[in-house]
Amino acid sequence: MSDSAVSTSRALFERASVVTPGGVNSPVRAFNAVGGTPRFIRSAQGAWLTDADGHDYVDLICSWGPMLLGHAHPEVTAAVQAAVGRGTSYGTPTEPEVLLAEEIVGRTPVEQVRFVSSGTEATMSAIRLARGFTGRDVVVKFAGCYHGHVDSLLASAGSGLATFAVPGTPGVPASSTALTLVLPYNDRAAVEQVFAEHGDRIACLITEAAAGNMGVVPPDPGFNGFLAETCRTHGALFVTDEVMTGFRASSRGYWGIDGAQEGWVPDLMTFGKVMGGGFPAAAFGGRAEVMGHLSPQGPVYQAGTLSGNPIATTAGLTTLRLATDEVYDHIGGVAETLKTAAAEALTRAGVPHVVQSAGTMFSVFFTDPAHGPVRNFEDASRTDSTAYAAYFHAMLDAGVYLPPSAYEAWFVSAAHDDRAVQTVLDALPAASQAAAAA
Numbered sequence: 001m002s003d004s005a006v007s008t009s010r011a012l013f014e015r016a017s018v019v020t021p022g023g024v025n026s027p028v029r030a031f032n033a034v035g036g037t038p039r040f041i042r043s044a045q046g047a048w049l050t051d052a053d054g055h056d057y058v059d060l061i062c063s064w065g066p067m068l069l070g071h072a073h074p075e076v077t078a079a080v081q082a083a084v085g086r087g088t089s090y091g092t093p094t095e096p097e098v099l100l101a102e103e104i105v106g107r108t109p110v111e112q113v114r115f116v117s118s119g120t121e122a123t124m125s126a127i128r129l130a131r132g133f134t135g136r137d138v139v140v141k142f143a144g145c146y147h148g149h150v151d152s153l154l155a156s157a158g159s160g161l162a163t164f165a166v167p168g169t170p171g172v173p174a175s176s177t178a179l180t181l182v183l184p185y186n187d188r189a190a191v192e193q194v195f196a197e198h199g200d201r202i203a204c205l206i207t208e209a210a211a212g213n214m215g216v217v218p219p220d221p222g223f224n225g226f227l228a229e230t231c232r233t234h235g236a237l238f239v240t241d242e243v244m245t246g247f248r249a250s251s252r253g254y255w256g257i258d259g260a261q262e263g264w265v266p267d268l269m270t271f272g273k274v275m276g277g278g279f280p281a282a283a284f285g286g287r288a289e290v291m292g293h294l295s296p297q298g299p300v301y302q303a304g305t306l307s308g309n310p311i312a313t314t315a316g317l318t319t320l321r322l323a324t325d326e327v328y329d330h331i332g333g334v335a336e337t338l339k340t341a342a343a344e345a346l347t348r349a350g351v352p353h354v355v356q357s358a359g360t361m362f363s364v365f366f367t368d369p370a371h372g373p374v375r376n377f378e379d380a381s382r383t384d385s386t387a388y389a390a391y392f393h394a395m396l397d398a399g400v401y402l403p404p405s406a407y408e409a410w411f412v413s414a415a416h417d418d419r420a421v422q423t424v425l426d427a428l429p430a431a432s433q434a435a436a437a438a
């Protein structure tokens, strides 16, 4: 798209860059990885985004997961408008919090939840609780799993498997990651080794229920169950982060297609995105015995001025109540259609690629299938970012908004109808050619 076609976005981006670092309030919204001007979105309806210059795009980001029903769903909008009319925050307990907590407890194995305002807060609080509950300090995580910008989790692997991590960004003191062990994803031997060496110091192991932040990398069959069992054996808590997958990969999250079938239960879980219906709401939950250690019932401190905010919990509750089996069937069907068509178009254009999914989430890796499936961060890092950038821009020019990074899941919604799907299908051949030429 020519510069003049996006002149309003461009002008806004220039002004934003003066008053905001990089012009955006969360790094992945910038187009740093793909080049060009980030589109400033003016409005959204159903499966479509409209930018400040009036261009429409089929939305394959869905606010990075939350918009399960599509944008401006009439019933969610009505519920939110009614809630706003009753006041926006009281700093007291409210009924919608109880109803949303009951809805989450009904769909997942957690017995109790505590609401917070972001996924970052959820994982940060879950780790504090795990440490407080076990009286231990060490946390194990996997490379390529993102759990928000929690200091101790913004960690890169140390020089050997069982060595403690180093900060993944300036601003995180070495002391904050000195109790974090970072392991390769899907690597049972690495897990066994660190538990053999440090088992009695490990408070918890945290993992994305299915990795979605290095592209979609599902756990190998039985891997999460193995993690649950290893944690149990060593008296550590098993924390599954379902901020992205919760109420998205299936109605019961990724656990619904994994632990629920295999018969294991995490000690703690984290949720966000879909459960907030597009508002800032997240949660962590688990066994009542563990959750009971939280203040005011127990000694582990945790709090939030806007936690369980009535507008956010109303939006989340309305969204979850509307998220029926038919919704998940529809989303699963759209995901299947899109990933099959994307793979076919790339094959026809001769672009090496691997498509992977976890429930209704999927992503397209621009990597050579000769290396086999993408099973961990090292595999994901083989992505051809140049080819992806060309593909991304060709799709954008054809009216399809993909994530502006090759390492992200593609999200669809209940509002992705035939017209939206057809727009994507029509865009794929030329975009695949563009990737081939890059």
Ligand code: PMP
Residues within 6 Å of the ligand: 064, 117, 118, 119, 120, 121, 123, 146, 147, 148, 149, 208, 212, 213, 241, 242, 243, 244, 245, 272, 273, 282
């Ligand atoms: N955990 C996972 C698995 C996530 O995908 C994210 C956000 N993408 C977070 C935690 C952090 O959530 P938030 O951005 O709301 O802080």
